[in-house]
Amino acid sequence: MKRGFLNGSKVKKEPLYPGSETSSGAAPPSSTNDSGAKGKGKEKEKEKPAPAFTKLAYGKVDKIGLPENYESPEYTRLETDPSKTDHPSDLLLMTTIPPRTYEGPDDPDGHSEWIVLGPTKAKVLNHPQYPKPVPKPIPAEGADGPAFEIRDTPDTAMSKGLFALRDIKVGQLIFAERPLLVSPRNIGLLGATYIPEGRSHDMNTIQAVAMYEWEKQLEVAVGRMSKENQKAFKELENNHKEDGSGPLLGIVRTNGFSIEEIYDGEERTDVNSYGAILKLGSRINHSCLPNVTYNFLVPSFSFQFFAQLDIKAGEQLFFSYCEIEQSKAERDAELAPYGIICNCPVCAHATPETDALRKEFKKRTRQYTVKIRQWISEYDSAAGAGAPEGAGSSKGRLNEDMLQPILKFREGLLGEGLKYTKEYKAIAWNLHLFYEKIGVYSKSKTFLEEHSEIEEATMRGASSL
């Protein structure tokens, strides 16, 4: 099964710049950059090396001015040969993927502007399956064009969103697209390094300089886009108009998807990964009952968006910006920096029981699986030992009443919109086995069919790639 599909994507929607949500904007440096300067007073603070990772608060932060007489460093990052892969390891490039040539036509699936370290670019271009075309949804019978449109939502706080134009079956690829822009999540790669000698290295200054310098880089990257993509980029929502972010950085901070698959170095960490801005995907709003999931494929350098539930024509498409295995209070806390107060159906009906179910459904699925398998195996051993059937026998002890907590758990999963998960699928399979064993064949068949339906939806998603 494709990673992330129908099981909560590994590509988590998260603020591009995770960090403090205080209003001071003085986000603490990451622990990797403290260099022992903690608690050693102002003098030591000044000597502290610039952090390798500048965290920006996602929520509202104070506008922080640039240091007095700040002079921007001179640097050029315009690349001459986009297909070159042997760049120095610390060179931050401004490139386009797939590479664009002066003479040749544009790639029919579009191009992404990409701010990237040389070796990371090489990793993608040298990927054994790169390049591949962007996957296309299978056209619906008798229907032309996309299965969705962008339009205003009835909720003014949400602004625009994506809405289905026709019924979409669970597992279907709804659309796939190359990002408009991919850039490092660590904007400290620029600004922090360039604070002039002798100037204060306090976090406010570092952050202000990093934001200023990053905006300039974004101006170059956005300026390299086609006119159509520039327009799409600049029309995206910007919730960072008053915190010192420039207009382009504000858009990046509001609309970023974190990409799990692209990172600098050997292992992905918080400080070396990349974020993407999408023309369509960045228009999808949040719900804790998501009907869409997505992933990123390196060979086609594209995001795929799949239906995670059956979607009816007219319904809005949603994915979850937060982890779904959390209580409502925890989800609220994770969403607060986006300024989102979630009113989705599962939030509106959250209870201590639904909170517990969300937090524990994976563990409980494992426990119930073990339990049903154990009952069946005890039954089989006793039957094998020739125990007579009837009351008191092993067969007599296998009865539907034993399933009550498991059937209630299953209802809970359905209520929370967790049907198309591998946990629900496992429960359906185990119930099928149990009912078959006790000879209640109609129910056994029902659960087998449910299992097959989920399996089929999964395969549909995987086969559309």
Ligand SMILES: C[S@@+](CC[C@H](N)C(=O)[O-])C[C@H]1O[C@@H](n2cnc3c(N)ncnc32)[C@H](O)[C@@H]1O
């Ligand atoms: C990536 S954008 C989503 C598309 C955006 N609505 C638009 O008009 O382009 C993220 C922003 O949309 C808004 N948003 C997304 N989901 C929301 C929700 N469930 N409730 C309220 N606002 C939401 C928030 O302002 C959030 O910062």
